[in-house]
Amino acid sequence: MTPKDPSDNPWSDLDRPPLNAAALRRALLRPESLWTSLEVVAETGSTNTDLAARAARGEAREGEVLVAERQTAGRGRLERAWTAPARSGLFFSVLLTPAAPARRWGWLPLLAGVATAAALARTAGVDTALKWPNDVLVRAGGEERKLGGILAERVAHPDGTASVVLGIGLNVSLREDELPVPTAGSLTLAGAPGADRDPLLRSVLRSLEEWYGRWHAADGDPEASRIREAYTAGCATLGRRVRALLPGGRELVGEAVAVDGDGRLVLASAEGVQEPVEAGDIVHLRPAPEEPPEARSGE
Numbered sequence: 032m033t034p035k036d037p038s039d040n041p042w043s044d045l046d047r048p049p050l051n052a053a054a055l056r057r058a059l060l061r062p063e064s065l066w067t068s069l070e071v072v073a074e075t076g077s078t079n080t081d082l083a084a085r086a087a088r089g090e091a092r093e094g095e096v097l098v099a100e101r102q103t104a105g106r107g108r109l110e111r112a113w114t115a116p117a118r119s120g121l122f123f124s125v126l127l128t129p130a131a132p133a134r135r136w137g138w139l140p141l142l143a144g145v146a147t148a149a150a151l152a153r154t155a156g157v158d159t160a161l162k163w164p165n166d167v168l169v170r171a172g173g174e175e176r177k178l179g180g181i182l183a184e185r186v187a188h189p190d191g192t193a194s195v196v197l198g199i200g201l202n203v204s205l206r207e208d209e210l211p212v213p214t215a216g217s218l219t220l221a222g223a224p225g226a227d228r229d230p231l232l233r234s235v236l237r238s239l240e241e242w243y244g245r246w247h248a249a250d251g252d253p254e255a256s257r258i259r260e261a262y263t264a265g266c267a268t269l270g271r272r273v274r275a276l277l278p279g280g281r282e283l284v285g286e287a288v289a290v291d292g293d294g295r296l297v298l299a300s301a302e303g304v305q306e307p308v309e310a311g312d313i314v315h316l317r318p319a320p321e322e323p324p325e326a327r328s329g330e
Contacts, residue, residue, distance in 0.1 A: 047118035047204055049100060051229055058233050059096075065240040066125075067094035074117070076104035078124035079182060079198035086186040086194050091126050093194065096236065098123040102200075119205050120179075120217070121232055124198040127243065131251025136195060137294045137309075138253050140165045140183040142242050143197055145261045147179070150238035151201075154231055155223040160267035163287070163296045163313055167201065168267055169221035175267070175315070176216030178202055199235065203228055253292060263290055268313060273298065276312040283308065284316070 052071040059066045075081055078097045085091035101117035115122075129136055147167055148159040160168045165181040179201035186194050204226040205217035219226050242258065249255035263269065268287045275283040275298060283306060285298035295307035 044118065046226070047116075049118060050098065050232065052098075055229065055232065059236055065094050065243065066096055066236060067092055069096040069098070071098045071100065073099075074101045074103065075099045077102055077198075078122060079184060079196050080104070082124045082126055083184055083186045083196045086126055086188060086196065089189045091194075093126055093128040095126045096123060097125075098232070115200075115202060115205060115211070116209055118228070119209065120203045121199070121201045121228055121235070123232070124196050125236075125239070126194055126196055128192070128194040129247065129251065131247065133193070134293070135251030135253070136183075136185070138246065138251065138258055139195055139197060140181045141262045141290075141294050142246055142258050143181045143183070143199060143239060145258060145265065146238040146242040147181070147199060147201070147235050148265050149242075149261075150234040151178075151218070151231070153238075154234040155218050155225070157218060157221045157223050159265070161262065161265045162315070163266060163268040163290065164294070164310075169216050169218070171216040171220035171222075174214075174216075176214055176220070178216050178218065178221070197239075201231075201235075203231065253294070259290060259292070259294075266290065268296065268315065272316040274314040274316055275308045276314070277308065278310060283311075287313075 050071050052069065055071070056069050059069060078099050082091060082095065082097045099122045102122045127139065129139070141164065144161045144165065144167060148161055151157060151159050157169055159178065162168050166177050167179040168175055169178045170176070179199065182198040184196045186196055188194065202215060202217035204219045205215070207220065246256040246258055253259035269289070271287055273285070273287050277283060283298055285300045287296055288299045288305065289297040291297055291307055295309045296313070297305050297307050299305050
């Protein structure tokens with residue numbers, strides 16, 4: 032008989048209590064709310080995969096929220112794995128069916144970044160920044176570290192319409208010895224005074240509802256909804272020298288000078304030529320401005 036994993040007991044770590052699904056539903060599921068259902072599961076491979084499968088079968092509606100206490104096959108950009116101990120973070124996906132033109136749906140992960148950063152600053156009391164296109168950053172141990180990531184996936188419905196599954200993963204109470212990579216961080220390591228995931232999840236979902244409502248009311252216009260303005264203000268990538276690893280193996284190095292109207296990162300080469308990047312992996316080369324000189328490494 033296989034020994035039972037102690038982490039299967041939701042109270043095995045009193046510093047990481049389970050989410051209170053009933054209280055979350057009472058707080059978030061209101062007649063006028065965007066959120067229509069909220070489910071918390073003990074474990075799954077990927078909340079994005081599960082919710083996308085439901086939507087593809089026509090079994091999900093806009094506003095569904097799926098939360099996992101533990102993911103065993105969480106995915107980030109470029110199919111990178113995302114794993115963490117049970118109840119050490121927030122791992123959830125939401126289903127959105129935008130009425131805005133499909134060409135503007137690329138703003139959804141950036142919108143989610145703005146909403147998440149605002150919620151964490153307000154509720155966790157830590158300063159956050161955004162790395163284009165989908166990472167949330169904090170400073171821990173004097174270094175810039177990745178706190179979480181956002182993944183948006185388009186899903187076709189049986190009736191020919193489409194939705195977007197938006198997945199958000201955030202490290203809340205990860206300790207130094209639990210980090211999957213040295214560049215990862217958590218709210219605890221960033222000095223957050225508390226790691227209660229219930230108010231954090233409520234705050235992120237309410238912030239996401241607010242920003243999505245603005246964007247939706249503006250028919251997806253990033254200017255009228257002020258999404259572009261807010262994202263630009265919080266984006267740590269802008270003003271930095273970066274390397275963009277592009278599809279097909281091409282690389283582009285330059286200064287990140289803008290996020291354009293389509294949500295693309297605009298890089299300026301040493302010769303002054305500007306090129307928008309629609310999709311790619313971004314590596315920050317120039318240290319963050321607030322980093323002390325003695326902590327900086329060469330490019």
